[in-house]
Amino acid sequence: MPRANEEVEALLREYADLLAITGGDAFKARAYEKAARAVAGHHDDLSKLDLKQLRAIPGVGRSIADKIAEYFERGSVAVVEEARARIPAGVRELIEIPTLGPKKAMLLYRDLGISSIEQLVDAIHDERLRELKGFGPKTEENILHGVELLRQSGGRVLIDVAMELAEEIVARLSSVDGCVRCTYAGSLRRFRETIGDVDILAAAADSAPLMAAFRELAVVAEVIASGEKKTSIRTGRGLQVDLRVVPPESWGAALQYFTGSQAHNIRTREIAVRAKLKLSEYGLFDVETGELIVSRTEEEVYQRLGLPWIPPPLREDRGEIEAALRGELPELVREQDLRGDLHTHTDLTDGIAPLEEMLDAAAARGYAYYAITDHAPNLFMQRMSDEKMLAQRERVRALDRRSGMRLLHGTELNIDPDGGVDWPAQFLAGFDLCVASVHSAFTQSRADTTRRLVRACENPHVNILGHLTGRQIGHRAPVDADFDEVFRACARTGTALEVNSFPDRLDVRDEHILHAKRYGVKFAIDSDAHSTRDLAQIRYGVGTAQRGWLTPDDVINTWPLTRLKKFLRKPSARDA
DNA sequence: GCCGTTTTCGGCCCGACTGTTTTCAGTCG
Structure with a gap:
């Protein structure tokens, strides 16, 4: 998401919270929440849009468009500043506590002057909440419990x-x-x-x-x-x-409802309302007669709303309703479409299983081809050498066609801070494919990182950019780069973007996929397996790819080997 | 505050559970 969109989303959410806390029109607060979601999911950089283009975003009308423009002009929005002045930031923090919402938070602030979690805990211990209407002993207990939960976990x-x-x-x-x-x-x-x-x-x-x-x-x-x-x-x-x-007869409606997302459900319910229907987890009903129309299967529910069945990974209100209405939902890539895995390791570097075991496990998954891509020498702790790599290549060649699988000998290169990689071109030319990834210098400037990644794409021997942002969910932030620039370079040079399936990476993520696909980038869904067990994690990469609306044609490892091999010979390498 | 193939006014997704009440508000998803 462009940074500007992220900032506006946060601002609109904050204002929605402040409106909910101060009371008044609940629908107004909801309108800001809705606009925040719309902005977060919008593909264009908000800071580059004029008022008319802003208002074209669903959920953004005259008033919110003006506020967004005001934000980009002055760096702040007057009404939000005023609301902040009335409600201390600590009060907004209170609604992070499970079981404590905006109404109770306001009461605590107005009647007891509480504006932080610490003050709230103190007030409970001093039994000062007892005098408030609607606060009993159980409420106190729930709040203390909620605070404890908040402290010990990030939640997800x-x-x-x-x-x-x-x-x-x-x-x-x-x-x-x-x-x-x-x-x-x-x-x-x-x-x-x-x-x-x-x-x-x-x-x-x-x-x-x-x-x-x-x-x-x-x-x-x-x-x-x-x-x-x-x-x-x-x-x-x-x-x-x-x-x-x-009840069994409600299964379809309930599954549709509880799958969400909330934003998707709001859209489907709005469609129902317009058709004089009511959609709940118990079924689709006629508003006037109250008669049940359908509820047994999800397909029936969608069909009666005039929609084809929508795959769950698409249900984020990111255009899937519109695409469904036009009959243009993508045929999403599925796990069984994958003919091979293009990024895997063995115990020659940091994998834990020997080559043969990895091959047996891959063959058991029914793959037609499989790439071994152990680490390259610049990841010094892996102690890779030219000799080791060439010896592995001999073994791989000897094992080719074993269990009917065609083997590709590759490597995972390290993109150095300048965008160079481990070996000279001549040595790289001996590989069937090269993945190239960032394993160091994660905190370079945006401009340096962008140049670094683009240079990697321009290397005639780099076929796939591995785990592009280097993020580790909950541990390491993604690198900062102008990803549009990188995606353009991928498309231009014939470099595929990896969807790394490791659950703490899932890199690139769904939003990047959606963005990159617009430039015509191709993708490789890889396990990055370091053990035989890891091969199955590719399901999470597939799920992420589905969230990015990818079809088999977008994903190079669904292709037959001949088509894949053609892609792996980059135009720049053919000229060389 | 947003929005419109019944509408420029009058709606806005909807139901479950809890706690504090005694018929319901608040929170959550």
Whole structure:
């Protein structure tokens, strides 16, 4: 996302929060929230748009467009400044506490002058909340508990952590008597890169046995709430899991609803409202008669709204509704479309499995081709040498066609701070393909990083840019670069962009994919496996690619080997 | 504050659960 868009999104969100805290028109606050979402998802750099173009963004009207323009002109917005002056920043912090919303936050500030989490905790211990209307002993307890949670966790977990937990729970609940169907929904089904909580959906005539089994799962550390239709628990490591049980005939409507995203659901419900229908998790109803129209399958629900079924990774209100209405939804790349993996390691460098084991595991996945790309010498700790690499090439050549798989001998090069890579051109020419990645100097200036990445693209032997931004979710920030410039270079030079499937990387991420695709960039979905187990993580790369609207044609490792080999001979290398 | 193939006014997604009430407001997703 362009930095300007990010700033405006944050500003609009802050103003929406401040409006909610001060009360008044709730719809006004919602309008700002909606505009914030629209701005975050907008592909153009907001700072380069005029008033008319700003107003063309759905959810941005005259007033908000003026405020955005004011922000770029003066660096601030007068009404937001005024709101900030009325409500201390600490009050806004209060609504980060689970169970504490804008109304309670305002009451705490207005009646007790509380404007920080610390003051709130002190006030509870001094029993000063007891005098407030609507605050009982249970509320105090919930607030203290919420503060504790806020302190000990950033909240979200990596997708593989959530997926493993969800699959375990689904398997357990599916075996409960009377369970007709069970699956995970929510952001996990949409393959978001991190997961705030896990949503499990089950269908059964009687919910009680499922709720009981759920509360008794070994992973449960705390039951947050439990009713007939919904139970929420928290696991030992602090992850919240919600179970919703619906009647079997409501399955489709419920799955659609609980898959989200919220923004997508708002759009589908608006379509329903315009057609004099009402969409809820129980079905699509006629508003006037209250009669149920459809609810059994997601396909029926979408169809009755005049839409084809929309794959969950697209459901972010990023244009999928419009594309669906036009009949132009992409045929998304699927895991079974992948014919090979183009970035993998062995124990010759930092992998943990020998070449043969990696090959056996890859062949078991049904791949037609497979690239071995161990690290190059400039990653000094890996102790790579020309001799080792050439010896590995001999072994790879000897093992070619084993289990029917064609092998490609490659390497993962290190892009140095100037954009150069490990070996001279002559040595590089001996590889079937080269991935090139940033492994050092992550904090260069934007201009230097941009030049560095573009130079790597211009190298005739670099076929794939590996984990472009170098980010490690929750640990290391992405490098700063003019990515538009880099994407243009990728497209121009025939360099593919990697979608690295490691759950803490997922790099490039969905937003970069959407952006790069507009320039005609091609992609490689790679596991970057360092063990046989890692090969299966490619599912997360596929999910990320789907979130970026990629089709098989966009992804070079879905192509037949002959087409792939042609792509791997860059135009600049052919001339040389 | 935004928006329009019923609308430039009058709507705005909708339901579950909790806690504090005694019929409902607040929070959440």
